[in-house]
Structure formats: structure tokens, C-alpha cells
Amino acid sequence: MPELPEVEVTRRSFAGQIAGARILSANLGKPLRWPLSAPPATLIGHVVAAVRRRGKYLLLDIDDGRLLLIHLGMSGSLRFFQTCPPAGKHDHFDLVTSRGTLRLHDPRRFGAVVLTPGEQSDAAQRLLGRLGVEPLGDGFDLVSFQAGLRQRNAPVKQVLLAGELVVGVGNIYASEALFQAGIRPTRKACRIGSESSARLHAAIRSVLASAVELGGSTLKDFSSASGEAGHFQLSACVYGREGLPCVRCGRPVRKMLQGQRSTYFCAACQR
DNA sequence: CTATGGACCTGAATGC
């Protein structure tokens, strides 16, 4: 489900409520992707100082310097409840605080909750250390992005998904950004001209920013921590539109597989 | 080093 916009929308929907809240208990259900590196009981009595985001990870700063990392995987979503209903079959983590309960719902359990000693610890850096720059931040400058592309021989879509150049661009938004930039997803990154790569740079920013504005994509079951659905998918130009007319030229949108994942594009508009 | 494919897990949609 969640790419950067969904994670950011989720963060914004509960960060203000949980910041300053005292942890009353932390309960795990079925195992998630990585084990907790410390017993969750060690969180009790501590305060959640802030909620940040890095790529597709949510970072909960604990008042003693520890960092609780949450990743939503493919099917995860978070809700923040004032009064928390009983846990359902796919609710696998509850952080009960003085201001409400943060609950992770994740049917496929590709998500993760990892308690680390701090952002610079090995445990945290193992997950965060190789992430590329934030696409909506100042670090995403055109010149370094173009230089990064020139170094990669892989198809540009795979380079975006790898997240080593720039984070947060997942399967939906990679297709959308490449469509907006007029670049064929199979084109080798190092063979993209500087005008095209400048368009891609701008497209990544604008696609992600507009998805955040629209509250993310609601394909299957995404909603924010307050339960709001997103609306980006209504404005998707190519993703999930195989066979439907390209919004620009009217020819049918095509679907192909790249690295076992669906890619949507317009063969006429993208070269 | 890179590129590829499998692994993790469940549920919904599709096909026969």
C-alpha cells in the first residue's frame, strides 16, 4: 500500500496527537518483518517526543533517545484511537499511550516495528543507512540527481524503486512520474538526456507533493490514522489503467513487467 | 560489483 505520500499522510494525521504522550503499554501480535530488538515493555513510562519520517519509515522519538521504527510494508496501515476497539485478526501492534492508542493493522505482515537504541545505532542504520535523499526536501537537487542517474546502467524505473538515489518513489508513483516526464520506464538511467532528467526531477517532486495534498492513494485499503481515504488514484494517469486511453494522446495505456512488478506507460508519449 | 529471482504472508479477484 504505502509509498512516501501515504506514509507522510499517516504521519501528519497522528503526530500532533501522540507527541508528548506517555506510553502505558506496547503489545505485539503475530510476528512482523523484523523482530523488536528490545522487549516492548521497556517503553512503558516513556514519552513519545515526536514523529518523523525517513523514506517510507516512520520514526518515533522516545524521550530517552531511543527510536521506534515503523514500516507499513505492502498492506500496513496505522490508526490512532481515543477509545480503542478490541484487536482484530490483523492488528499486530498496539502502542497504548495517555492520549490514545496507535494501532498497526497489517494483513500481510510485511510491515515492521523495530525498537532501536537511537538513530545512529547499528540497528537503525542497517535499515536507514543506505536510503537516498528525501524527494520533497532541499537535498534533492537536480545536479546530484542527474549525476546519480548517469552512474546507473539499470532501467530508470528500477533505479527509482531501489531508493538509493531518492527515497519514497514506489510502484505507483514511479510509473506516474515517468509518464509525466515522458520517459520510457525501460530506458537505462545513464542514457537519459539532461532535459529529460530535469523533467523527471520535477515530476517526482510534483507527483509526490500532489499525492500528499490529495491524502495519498486509496487502492485497496489505505486510510490515514484518522480513517480518511485518499484520492490520488482518481488522478493517476497510467497506473492501473491498462487498455484505457492515455490522458495525453488517447492511445491505450500499456502494462509490462519489470523485476516482477507491473509498470504502466504510454508507448507514444514516453520514449 | 550488478542483475535476477525468490522469499516473506494473506486476501481479493479471476479463470475453469
Add this chain to the structure above:
DNA sequence: TGCATTCAGGTCCATA
């Protein structure tokens, strides 16, 4: 109706 197959928003890991 029932059962098997395919697909889904992510990422790590083993293998060539």
C-alpha cells in the same frame, strides 16, 4: 458452487 491460479502499494537475501 468450488477450487486453483494470479496478483497486490516493499524490501531483504541468496545466487549467478
